[in-house]
């Protein structure tokens with residue numbers, strides 16, 4: 157007989173007391189003005205079970221991080237305060253709550269950027285046909301501006317501060333969003349990153 161997977165064992169044997177379920181991060185686009193809203197208390201607490209891990213929707217590290225409508229941030233005091241009751245509600249039901257911190261980089265357009273500036277990235281080269289055949293509508297993306305070498309430490313610092321803010325808001329940890337073609341991925345992928353510095 158094949159051994160049962162550990163997760164399955166936990167679910168079936170201890171299912172009534174421990175639900176080691178993970179909620180994947182899911183962008184909701186309901187954080188008006190990039191501030192988490194009180195209705196997220198209900199949303200996240202409904203998805204909490206004792207011992208379960210929830211990863212919050214991708215949450216911007218700065219005012220250049222956004223690329224989708226009404227996504228939350230965690231770079232201002234107001235945002236940190238708005239997260240607190242949401243985190244408290246998850247903790248009250250025994251959940252473990254991580255904040256996913258992100259920066260979309262070039263997957264953005266001027267409308268999401270301060271002063272209508274170009275989105276920032278590792279590169280300023282145009283999008284590849286590969287991206288154009290994906291679900292993302294490149295017509296809505298503004299060509300990016302390549303970060304200068306001396307600007308990069310500020311972006312690192314934005315992530316550092318966002319992580320610190322997440323802990324202040326009560327989160328148990330952070331997940332750094334380093335995939336899906338967003339800023340960190342733009343630096344990590346040779347197809348996109350054409351830097352020599």
Ligand SMILES: Cc1cc2nc3c(=O)[nH]c(=O)nc-3n(C[C@H](O)[C@H](O)[C@H](O)COP(=O)(O)O)c2cc1C
Nearest residue numbers: 179180181182183184212213214215256333335336
């Ligand atoms: C509407 C929607 C929003 C998502 N938002 C995020 C997100 O904010 N951060 C993230 O890392 N993944 C996000 N994802 C990816 C999911 O977390 C998940 O990894 C993906 O749906 C694959 O999981 P599955 O194989 O269980 O469907 C999103 C997916 C969907 C469908």
